[in-house]
Amino acid sequence: MQAMQTDLISEELRNRFEGATRVLVLTGAGISAESGVPTFRGGGNTAVWKGMPFDVISSARMVERDLPAVWEWFDYRRSLLQTLQPNPAHYEIARWADLFPEFTLVTQNVDGLHRTAGSREVIELHGSVWRARCLSCRTSYEILPHEQRLANCAGCGSYLRPDVVLFGEMLPPGAFEAAAEAAAACELCFVIGTSALVYPAASLPEIAKAAGAYLCEVNPERTPLSAICDEVLTGKAGEVLPLIGKS
Numbered sequence: 001m002q003a004m005q006t007d008l009i010s011e012e013l014r015n016r017f018e019g020a021t022r023v024l025v026l027t028g029a030g031i032s033a034e035s036g037v038p039t040f041r042g043g044g045n046t047a048v049w050k051g052m053p054f055d056v057i058s059s060a061r062m063v064e065r066d067l068p069a070v071w072e073w074f075d076y077r078r079s080l081l082q083t084l085q086p087n088p089a090h091y092e093i094a095r096w097a098d099l100f101p102e103f104t105l106v107t108q109n110v111d112g113l114h115r116t117a118g119s120r121e122v123i124e125l126h127g128s129v130w131r132a133r134c135l136s137c138r139t140s141y142e143i144l145p146h147e148q149r150l151a152n153c154a155g156c157g158s159y160l161r162p163d164v165v166l167f168g169e170m171l172p173p174g175a176f177e178a179a180a181e182a183a184a185a186c187e188l189c190f191v192i193g194t195s196a197l198v199y200p201a202a203s204l205p206e207i208a209k210a211a212g213a214y215l216c217e218v219n220p221e222r223t224p225l226s227a228i229c230d231e232v233l234t235g236k237a238g239e240v241l242p243l244i245g246k247s
């Protein structure tokens with residue numbers, strides 16, 4: 001059984017993993033699925049909050065119209081998240097950071113589980129529910145689990161909002177550019193647990209591939225990216241990732 005499992009990983013991928021100096025990992029909601037975080041697409045998600053569809057309550061327009069309602073939704077999400085733990089996939093990726101001279105972790109997730117698992121540098125393309133940001137001066141504040149969050153900016157007194165990318169908003173300045181630069185320079189790129197439908201995040205593996213990287217997807221289902229991948233590992237991230245670094 002053990003032999004069959006490790007056979008999932010090709011000799012080619014093993015060799016590249018051992019020899020790589022520049023590695024990029026892009027993760028999406030699927031990497032947190034085994035921790036109990038619902039994904040956005042495909043079954044069992046929280047599509048509605050107090051009668052409002054997800055893309056209405058999580059929108060730039062709602063921040064203007066009803067900031068307390070937006071906070072109520074994000075406070076609720078944090079209260080759920082603080083009971084959840086990272087899974088073996090998050091821990092394995094945290095370990096990878098020390099294996100390669102250059103390692104870049106880019107996530108679309110706002111749940112903070114990569115950091116909890118020990119990843120120190122994470123490009124959070126869509127922000128984090130564990131941060132608040134000033135509406136005026138953009139100063140950002142960490143929100144600690146089990147602690148009361150600030151309502152106003154300590155510097156200028158303006159209201160704070162969740163530091164996440166809402167529907168209808170741009171990505172945080174510089175985040176995508178830094179990720180794209182790493183994608184263009186990497187030799188090995190993993191795309192883990194993302195439906196690869198949301199741009200510009202989904203363009204990162206395309207950039208890596210176009211620049212000559214070996215592209216490997218980890219997902220129980222096929223995605224629009226599968227066709228351009230050099231290797232598709234069909235399975236759950238928490239089960240597949242620990243096999244990759246094992247000889």
Ligand code: OAD
Pocket residue numbers: 027028029030031033034039040041042108109126165166167192193194195196197198218219220221223235236237238
């Ligand atoms: P999706 O919900 O679109 O896709 C989740 C993917 O994870 C699917 O392809 C699943 O097949 C896969 N999956 C499920 N369980 C898995 C497991 N155990 N291991 C590996 N993969 C698994 O999530 P994202 O691609 O992250 O944006 O969605 C992208 C963006 O859409 C999100 O960041 C969010 C949303 O709008 C913002 O909030 C700005």
Ligand code: ZN
Pocket residue numbers: 134135136137138139153154155156157158
């Ligand atoms: Zn401020």
